[in-house]
Amino acid sequence: MTTARPLAAAATPLALLAAFAHLAEPASAQDHRQGRVTPIVQVARDASPAVAYIQTGGEKAVGMNIWGRIVTQQFTGSGSGVVIHKEGFLITNFHVVKDADQITVNFDREHDPQQYRAQLVSFVEEEDLALLKIDGDRDFPVIPLGTSADLMLGETVIAIGNPYGQTHTVTQGIISGLHRNVQIPAARLAFDDLIQTDAGINPGNSGGPLLNIYGELIGINSAMNFQAQNIGFAIPIDRVKTVLEEQLLSPQSASAWLGFEVDPADQHIQIREVVPGSPAHAAGLRAGDCIVALGGQRVASPDEYRLARVGLAPAREVEFQVERAGESRRVRLAPWDKIDGLLYQHLGLRVEQRSGRGGAAVVISDVRTGGPAARLGLKPGDVLDAVRLTGSLRRQSWRIDSRESFARLVQQFAPGTEIEVAIYRDADGDGRLTRNDEHRGTLIVD
Secondary structure (H helix, E strand, O other), X not given: OOOOOOOOOOOOHHHHHHHXXXXXXXXXXXXXXXXXXXXXXHHHHHHHHHEEEEEEEEEEEEEEOOOOOEEEEEEEEEEEEEEEEOOOEEEEOHHHHOOOOEEEEEOOOOOOOOXXXXXXXXXXXXXXXXXXXXXXXXXXXXXXXXXXXXXXXXXXXXXXEOHHHOOOEEEEEEEXXXXXXXXXXXXXXXXXXXXEEOOOOOOOOOOOEEEOOOOOEEEEEEEEOOOOOOOEEEEEHHHHHHHHHHHHOOHHHOOEEOOEXXXXXXXXXXXXXXOOOOHHHHHOOOOOOEEEEEOOEEOOOHHHHHHHHHOOOOOOOEEEEEEEOOEEEEEEEOOEEHHHHHHHHHHOEEEEEEEEOOEEXXXXXXXXXXXXXXXXXXXXXXXXXXXXXXXXXXXXXXEOOOHHHHHHHHHHOOOOOEEEEEEEOOOOOOOOOOHHHEEEEEEEOO
16 A cells, blocks of 8 residues: 655745755856946946036016016026036037026036036027036046947937936937938927937937947937937037037137137237227236136147137136236236127127116117217117118118127128117106107218
């Protein structure tokens, strides 16, 4: 008679794992983690410290109330940016910082928990690119610039940004198209020759980096197709380099105006002209002075000078060290903002924006002795109304509704251009401007 053996108890998952544990020696936690490091992981590790989360705030006009006063509204925004120079220069999309009164920059807290106030150094609206500057007591990590000249369809790319406020989000995809033309009607922008990718690009990614598998910057993420999935666009890095070199880093694009010009081909960085009445003139700088240091930083070449020069901020005093006739001199000056400087240099006047019952008005606040405005007889307090090209067959005219639009207009006029200016002057002092207070005259752009 055979005795039945009892059935074995069912093995639990943990028991099964323990039973097979002897089949392989477990790797150390460090080795296990290192084995999972793919090229994508490495790119994210290397690039993330140089990717910025940008937050903006400001106030913009949204209309007029029944009393004719401008109605404004507070706004906030966010986007991404990337550090391209160790001294704190960042590139981003202009639409990320447009109209912002305050710009703050944060990095991944694991690498840098500090928050920075950013200065808008320069921008090119039609290219949707802007250059920002932050100050710190260290060199900032940067992402190396690659090239977009040899990009391939199907090539792996990585995007890092802050979509919908989800900071330092990493997405992977491929280049799904090249040389794309894209229109953004809401922003009145049209782009050509963009990179198309299926890497996730969403609101908040704007201004962030598009990277190749070597971690090189090949594009600035700029737009997405809201009517399709997995279609985003980036500005090619070769185009960004050109805009940086020719416009964003140009002294003419800087937000601060000093009141002198240097010869761009002169390796000695010699001042060739000083505008009378400008900050440089008031500080005692002269034509022929050679700049050797700016803000305590030695500048030994035109490129070093341009980089130091473009980072200056309006109203923030800075020290220049110059050599004159073999002697070293130090002077301090406080730059004006770009609009004041441009109008003062070319028309001999400065303006301020005022609001009243009739809406916004652009009012002359300062007139340069001997300048075009002074020769015409313009005075502080005059309200600028319109300008017209006198030599134009079409007699084209423009209303003056803001400091910014007036400066952009004047910037287009070549020296020697004759323009007719219409102003209102409250001659009788009754506080009201009527047709009897209107005056017209012609001035010549310096």
